[in-house]
Amino acid sequence: DTAVSQTPKYLVTQMGNDKSIKCEQNLGHDTMYWYKQDSKKFLKIMFSYNNKELIINETVPNRFSPKSPDKAHLNLHINSLELGDSAVYFCASSQETTGRDYEQYFGPGTRLTVT
Amino acid sequence: GQSLEQPSEVTAVEGAIVQINCTYQTSGFYGLSWYQQHDGGAPTFLSYNALDGLEETGRFSSFLSRSDSYGYLLLQELQMKDSASYFCACDSGGYQKVTFGTGTKLQVIP
Numbered sequence: 286d287t288a289v290s291q292t293p294k295y296l297v298t299q300m301g302n303d304k305s306i307k308c309e310q311n312l313g314h315d316t317m318y319w320y321k322q323d324s325k326k327f328l329k330i331m332f333s334y335n336n337k338e339l340i341i342n343e344t345v346p347n348r349f350s351p352k353s354p355d356k357a358h359l360n361l362h363i364n365s366l367e368l369g370d371s372a373v374y375f376c377a378s379s380q381e382t383t384g385r386d387y388e389q390y391f392g393p394g395t396r397l398t399v400t
Numbered sequence: 401g402q403s404l405e406q407p408s409e410v411t412a413v414e415g416a417i418v419q420i421n422c423t424y425q426t427s428g429f430y431g432l433s434w435y436q437q438h439d440g441g442a443p444t445f446l447s448y449n450a451l452d453g454l455e456e457t458g459r460f461s462s463f464l465s466r467s468d469s470y471g472y473l474l475l476q477e478l479q480m481k482d483s484a485s486y487f488c489a490c491d492s493g494g495y496q497k498v499t500f501g502t503g504t505k506l507q508v509i510p
Contacts, residue, residue: 326437326485326503326505327500327502327503328443328487328500328503329500330497330498330499333497341497343497375442375443377443386491386498387430387431387433387448387489387491387498388433388445388448389443389445389498390445391442391443391444392442393441393442394441394442
């Protein structure tokens, strides 16, 4: 069974379009994250949710809107896509209540290419 | 803010030992993690140090010195499959974010 899954794995779209990435974890974790990894491999947190509540909201354009319908799912919607949004987006999860939020489990990533 | 610096690339010979360093500057610090990421893959958790000293997990060991704001990952008996990027990451506890370092690309050569 896949622990953290993301769909789609690849996303190629044109500037100005709106797209969504979905993430699901079956680990029973209470915290989920979205990270962006650019071409230089810098891994930067975008958002974090704990039990469906937004905890971390980094300086991210408001074109990016996360949604957590329940604690096993965290989706990312991106409006008006720009060339600079091209990157790999990783979803991750961890269990904060055990104090092991440093041990994060990552999904396979979604490679977004904006043309 | 938080920043973690690592060497960008390291090359080592199969069977040898390699050390990947990480220095950090943080406004709050609970511990240092290490993650491995193969090309095209996802980061996977390797180890965590909350206290000073060496933690060993098989061929991999991780070290932390809180007074020096410094840690390293030690890989022994290198194998070709160890070729990957390695990231250190620090956390400030609770709901604070985990901040990742700049990453070190390790190339293991025959």
